[in-house]
Amino acid sequence: MSKTYSISDLANEFDITTRSIRFYEDQELLYPARRGQTRIYSSQDRVRLKLTLRGKRLGLSLAEIRELFELWDETRVGSEKQLLLMLNKISERRAALEQQMKDIAMMQLELENAEIRCRQALDELHDKEEFDEKHTGAPSPSS
Amino acid sequence: MSKTYSISDLANEFDITTRSIRFYEDQELLYPARRGQTRIYSSQDRVRLKLTLRGKRLGLSLAEIRELFELWDETRVGSEKQLLLMLNKISERRAALEQQMKDIAMMQLELENAEIRCRQALDELHDKEEFDEKHTGAPSPSS
DNA sequence: AAACAAGTTTACGTTAACGTAAAGGTGCTA
DNA sequence: TAGCACCTTTACGTTAACGTAAACTTGTTT
Numbered sequence: 001m002s003k004t005y006s007i008s009d010l011a012n013e014f015d016i017t018t019r020s021i022r023f024y025e026d027q028e029l030l031y032p033a034r035r036g037q038t039r040i041y042s043s044q045d046r047v048r049l050k051l052t053l054r055g056k057r058l059g060l061s062l063a064e065i066r067e068l069f070e071l072w073d074e075t076r077v078g079s080e081k082q083l084l085l086m087l088n089k090i091s092e093r094r095a096a097l098e099q100q101m102k103d104i105a106m107m108q109l110e111l112e113n114a115e116i117r118c119r120q121a122l123d124e125l126h127d128k129e130e131f132d133e134k135h136t137g138a139p140s141p142s143s
Numbered sequence: 144m145s146k147t148y149s150i151s152d153l154a155n156e157f158d159i160t161t162r163s164i165r166f167y168e169d170q171e172l173l174y175p176a177r178r179g180q181t182r183i184y185s186s187q188d189r190v191r192l193k194l195t196l197r198g199k200r201l202g203l204s205l206a207e208i209r210e211l212f213e214l215w216d217e218t219r220v221g222s223e224k225q226l227l228l229m230l231n232k233i234s235e236r237r238a239a240l241e242q243q244m245k246d247i248a249m250m251q252l253e254l255e256n257a258e259i260r261c262r263q264a265l266d267e268l269h270d271k272e273e274f275d276e277k278h279t280g281a282p283s284p285s286s
Numbered sequence: 287a288a289a290c291a292a293g294t295t296t297a298c299g300t301t302a303a304c305g306t307a308a309a310g311g312t313g314c315t316a
Numbered sequence: 317t318a319g320c321a322c323c324t325t326t327a328c329g330t331t332a333a334c335g336t337a338a339a340c341t342t343g344t345t346t
Contacts, residue, residue, distance in 0.1 A: 006322085007322095007323075008322075008323090017304080019305070019306085020303080020304065022325095023304060027303090036311095036312080037311075037312085037323070037324055037325090038312085038323055039324090054246050054249065055250075057202070057243065058243065058250060059200070059202045061303090062302075062303075063302090075257075075260070075264065078261075078264060080268055083261050083264055083268070086257070087261050087262075090254050090257055090258050090261070093250070093254055094251070094254055097247050097250060097251055099200065100200065100201065100243070100247060101247060103200050103201055104201065104240050104243060106197065107198075107201060107236070107240060111233050111236055111237055114215065114229070115230060115233050117218070118221075118226050118230050118233070119230075121218065121221060121226055122223065122226050122227075125223055149292085149293085150292090150293075151293085160334080160335080161292095161293085163334065165294090165295095170333090179293095179341095179342080180293070180294055180295090180341070181292090181293060181294080181342085182293085182294090204333090205332075206332085
């Protein structure tokens with residue numbers, strides 16, 4: 001028997017609510033087994049959840065994530081049509097990721113710039129303070 | 144006089160609706176000038192819009208984007224407190240971007256893998272076809 | 287002058303992704 | 317057996333980010 005998880009195990013591990021996990025099941029992203037009424041998650045289910053959350057961080061909707069899962073599942077018994085469809089989706093996703101990479105790079109440059117300007121402004125504030133002290137014998141009003 | 148834009152100029156350029164642009168103004172992300180009733184956007188406004196859309200692609204909410212804009216504006220006349228607050232926000236954003244970079248890298252690896260598996264599956268389908276043709280003298284039913 | 291394009295405000299509608307009770311089952315343990 | 321802790325379903329509420337429609341002004345083309 002391989003490892004299993006309760007719903008709150010997963011909720012704790014990934015820092016989300018059980019409500020979310022049940023909601024993801026409702027949206028057909030997860031298909032946990034049951035013992036009686038209680039849900040039991042396999043490590044497969046755990047991987048799905050992990051992928052789901054990663055997808056979300058990248059801005060995918062739950063519907064899109066589900067579509068990817070479905071395509072991937074169908075690919076295992078896939079006809080040529082299914083396989084080509086999957087390859088299309090893959091290349092779409094790749095293009096989106098490339099755009100995101102560019103966005104992130106841009107953002108990082110701008111943040112870097114912003115940080116430099118902040119530090120300069122801080123330095124100038126402190127220079128001014130020293131100047132004030134020398135000439136008045138007291139710290140500047142800003143402190 | 145530097146260049147200005149109408150609302151539909153920007154809507155067309157960035158492929159969004161005028162409704163969205165007005166909504167962003169409502170959320171205090173943009174402050175276009177007016178000629179009579181009509182909005183007139185400066186190239187500054189255009190930059191703001193561009194940054195807004197980039198932020199959205201990275202998963203920021205409009206409220207978060209606005210907060211960053213405000214902080215950045217205040218930074219120009221900033222007290223030490225404001226500057227330090229800005230530096231904090233910057234480092235938060237940077238951390239988030241790093242996480243996203245990791246997510247993207249992971250995703251790319253998985254997509255790469257998926258693509259390879261798809262292509263293999265396709266190859267196997269085609270091998271099978273050739274085999275069928277050799278032994279039946281006719282193309283396989285799948286074509 | 288009439289029509290047409292592009293702009294405006296106001297306001298209600300919609301979708302996604304949960305939050306938040308309410309009401310109840312199951313199994314341990316003090 | 318009473319009380320927890322944890323699980324369940326059902327269902328209504330909420331927020332963000334617009335969509336969509338109505339009713340109106342303003343400028344310009346025929």
